Every structure is written in structure tokens, then in C-alpha cells.
Amino acid sequence: MATIDPSWYKEQFTIGLVAAICTAASATLVQSLNIDQMLPDPNTLAASLSVFQLKQVPQRALPLAMASEQRVEGFVQELATQQTKIEANFTFNPPKLFQGKTIEEVPLKSQEKVIALTFDDGPWKDHTDSILKILQDNDVKGTFFFIGQHLQQFPEQAKRVVAAGHAVANHTWNHHYHNVDSTIAAKEIGDTNNLMYKLTGAKSKIFRPPGGVMDNGLVAYAHSQNYVVAMWSSDAREASGPTVETLVNNVVSSASPGGIVLMHDGGGDRSTTVAALPIVITQLRQQGYKFVTLPQLFTMKQQDEESFTTATPARPSTP
Numbered sequence: 001m002a003t004i005d006p007s008w009y010k011e012q013f014t015i016g017l018v019a020a021i022c023t024a025a026s027a028t029l030v031q032s033l034n035i036d037q038m039l040p041d042p043n044t045l046a047a048s049l050s051v052f053q054l055k056q057v058p059q060r061a062l063p064l065a066m067a068s069e070q071r072v073e074g075f076v077q078e079l080a081t082q083q084t085k086i087e088a089n090f091t092f093n094p095p096k097l098f099q100g101k102t103i104e105e106v107p108l109k110s111q112e113k114v115i116a117l118t119f120d121d122g123p124w125k126d127h128t129d130s131i132l133k134i135l136q137d138n139d140v141k142g143t144f145f146f147i148g149q150h151l152q153q154f155p156e157q158a159k160r161v162v163a164a165g166h167a168v169a170n171h172t173w174n175h176h177y178h179n180v181d182s183t184i185a186a187k188e189i190g191d192t193n194n195l196m197y198k199l200t201g202a203k204s205k206i207f208r209p210p211g212g213v214m215d216n217g218l219v220a221y222a223h224s225q226n227y228v229v230a231m232w233s234s235d236a237r238e239a240s241g242p243t244v245e246t247l248v249n250n251v252v253s254s255a256s257p258g259g260i261v262l263m264h265d266g267g268g269d270r271s272t273t274v275a276a277l278p279i280v281i282t283q284l285r286q287q288g289y290k291f292v293t294l295p296q297l298f299t300m301k302q303q304d305e306e307s308f309t310t311a312t313p314a315r316p317s318t319p
């Protein structure tokens with residue numbers, strides 16, 4: 001009859017002990033950092049932790065308890081670092097300068113030729129992915145204004161948008177144009193945010209009212225919650241049924257430094273937008289534009305303001 005070496009039991013016990021310590025330490029950290037509210041997506045965390053555990057804590061290779069404390073400390077530290085990175089990458093909060101404000105463009109003092117491409121009414125079947133491919137091929141990051149019910153219909157597309165490093169924002173659940181009271185407004189914006197967070201791990205306090213309607217209660221609510229209401233300065237005007245050439249011209253002829261371009265990846269057949277986008281990017285680049293996301297544009301403006309307020313005062317004029 002085969003016998004089992006008693007040291008095997010000892011090793012198994014040690015592995016179990018270390019695993020228990022790791023679990024307890026993680027639970028404590030999660031509690032102290034309120035991680036359950038901050039983390040983007042339980043699946044994302046689980047995936048990153050399991051990778052981490054595989055890389056950092058190969059259980060069979062662990063020596064006995066003497067090394068376990070250091071390992072646990074390292075584990076906890078790494079968990080906190082990972083958490084900070086995840087949080088920073090997936091939270092789109094405007095700087096104070098923009099909170100509760102409405103903007104149409106964000107010109108910089110330097111007149112730097114930056115421009116933000118934004119895409120409304122997605123995620124959407126096919127067209128969101130086509131636009132993602134074009135942006136990737138051209139090394140451009142954009143900002144996507146999601147509709148809640150479309151997030152529900154096309155969750156995988158939404159995940160791909162965030163995974164590709166684009167910024168995301170809120171465009172309400174139902175895309176209402178009619179008047180809403182503050183309870184409905186809170187639900188329209190809140191439900192969309194909640195689903196966006198659940199699916200992608202992203203949080204955003206950037207809002208655009210459906211149809212650009214400013215006075216139906218949605219913008220008032222968004223302002224009260226310190227959202228930045230991001231309108232636009234260039235419009236592809238897809239609703240007018242333009243040809244590819246006209247759509248390109250609609251955007252390019254109205255482009256300006258610090259401008260915000262409105263296009264659509266969802267809400268209908270966007271094949272004209274898909275066909276026009278590579279031309280828009282090429283022509284704007286030829287004019288010297290660099291593409292930024294809205295959060296990047298906000299940060300640039302904030303730095304602009306800071307450098308202005310800390311700049312040396314102008315020399316007094318000579319008599």
C-alpha cells in the first residue's frame with residue numbers, strides 16, 4: 001500500500017495557511033479602502049488578482065511560513081497599487097474648473113491645435129466596432145457618450161470602447177427630449193452611470209443632453225451634480241443625411257483649436273460616418289490637429305489656467 005510522506009501534509013497545511021492569510025489580508029484591505037465601491041468591475045479585479053497570484057504567489061513554490069508575512073505585505077501593497085491604477089484609468093471626473101459648467105469648446109491660451117472627436121448614441125451593433133477599428137488604425141482616442149438602454153443591448157461593444165482606452169460619458173438612459181422632473185433626470189443619468197460602471201468599470205461625470213436640449217430638466221440636474229455638460233463646436237450633422245464628402249466638410253470646415261466634434265456611432269445607420277471618419281482624421285491631421293479625449297482637453301485647460309495664475313506678473317509699463 002502506498003504511503004504518503006508526512007511532510008506532504010505539512011506542506012499542504014502551510015499552503016492552506018498562507019492562502020488563508022492572503023484572503024484575510026485582502027478582505028481587510030478591501031474593507032479599509034472601500035474597494036467594493038471603487039473597483040471597476042468584479043470580473044476585472046478577479047482577473048487581475050488571479051494573474052497577480054499566479055505571477056507573484058506560486059503556491060507550490062512558496063517556502064514555509066517564515067516568508068509568508070513578507071509575501072502578504074507585498075501582496076497587499078501590490079493590490080493597493082493595482083487598485084490605484086485601475087481607479088485612475090477608468091474615472092472621468094472633470095477638474096473643478098469645469099464642474100457644473102456647460103462648454104462647447106475649450107480653446108487653450110497657447111492656441112494649440114488639439115481637437116476632441118466625440119461619438120453619441122452608442123454603443124451600437126457593428127458601427128461602434130468599425131469606429132473603434134478606425135481610431136485604433138489611426139492611433140486616435142475619442143470620447144463616447146453612451147445611452148443606457150444601448151449599453152443594455154450592446155454591452156460587449158461598450159466594454160471594447162473602454163478597454164481600448166477611450167473616454168466615456170453619459171447621454172441618459174432613454175434619450176428623452178421632453179421635460180423631466182429631477183427624479184426622472186436622476187434616474188436617466190444615474191441608471192446609465194450604474195450600468196456603465198457595472199459593465200466597464202468606468203465612472204464619468206461628463207454629460208451631454210440628448211438632442212442638445214438645454215432646458216428640459218436634464219442639464220439642470222447634471223449641473224446640480226457637478227457634471228460638466230459637454231456640447232460641441234463642430235457637427236457632422238448626420239441627421240441631415242449628408243454624403244461622405246458633405247459630412248467630412250461639415251466637420252473640417254468648422255474645426256477649431258480646442259474644438260469638440262459631434263459625430264454618432266449609434267442610434268441608426270452610421271455607415272456614412274464610418275466612411276467619413278478616416279478622411280476627417282487625415283484632413284484634420286494635415287491641418288496640424290492633434291486628437292485628444294475630453295478629459296485630456298479638460299486637464300490641458302486646467303494646466304493652462306494654473307500656468308497663467310502662477311506666471312510672473314507683466315513688467316510695469318515704463319512712464
Ligand SMILES: [Zn+2]
Nearest residue numbers: 120121210211
Ligand atoms: Zn443623442
